[in-house]
Amino acid sequence: MRLLTYFSDLPCDEGPWFPVRRMETCEKCKACITACPTDAIESNQHIVNTSKCLTFLNEFAGEFPDWVNKDAHNSIIGCMKCQDCCPKNAHNKNNILKGVTFTEKETLELLIHEIDEPYTGSLKNKIKATGISSDMSKMLLRNLRVLLQNIS
Numbered sequence: 001m002r003l004l005t006y007f008s009d010l011p012c013d014e015g016p017w018f019p020v021r022r023m024e025t026c027e028k029c030k031a032c033i034t035a036c037p038t039d040a041i042e043s044n045q046h047i048v049n050t051s052k053c054l055t056f057l058n059e060f061a062g063e064f065p066d067w068v069n070k071d072a073h074n075s076i077i078g079c080m081k082c083q084d085c086c087p088k089n090a091h092n093k094n095n096i097l098k099g100v101t102f103t104e105k106e107t108l109e110l111l112i113h114e115i116d117e118p119y120t121g122s123l124k125n126k127i128k129a130t131g132i133s134s135d136m137s138k139m140l141l142r143n144l145r146v147l148l149q150n151i152s
């Protein structure tokens with residue numbers, strides 16, 4: 001899922017706006033707070049502090065901040081720790097579409113790729129098939145390196 005923002009001058013006075021609120025299930029559950037590797041979820045409000053969320057950091061150019069624990073990294077793009085553990089998502093556990101997979105050779109190619117060079121061949125096609133934008137694809141190398149350090 002990707003959140004996108006669109007702007008329009010179309011009148012929408014009748015828009016169905018609701019105040020921000022938690023689900024009732026959240027009152028007795030803190031699974032996502034416990035699972036979050038960067039303490040990005042406010043314990044009193046269960047609202048994500050986006051500046052601390054790995055999903056944001058993974059898509060933001062530059063070095064990761066020092067306060068991000070090395071063990072926190074778990075995905076090349078995004079992070080699913082809070083959604084994986086949520087009881088409200090349990091029924092979707094087996095409802096996951098298989099995405100693009102990279103061979104070992106392609107993974108090695110990613111690791112030695114020059115950041116400003118365009119991707120070519122099968123790697124280019126596979127990255128395109130993931131839906132990752134060309135801007136974000138520059139972050140792949142950094143994220144992959146950090147992730148591999150973490151699991152090696």
Ligand code: SF4
Nearest residue numbers: 025026029031032086
């Ligand atoms: S894991 Fe799900 S149900 Fe539990 S507190 Fe977080 S959002 Fe609410």
Ligand code: SF4
Nearest residue numbers: 036053054079081082
């Ligand atoms: S996506 Fe990851 S880092 Fe962001 S709030 Fe959820 S568990 Fe925390």
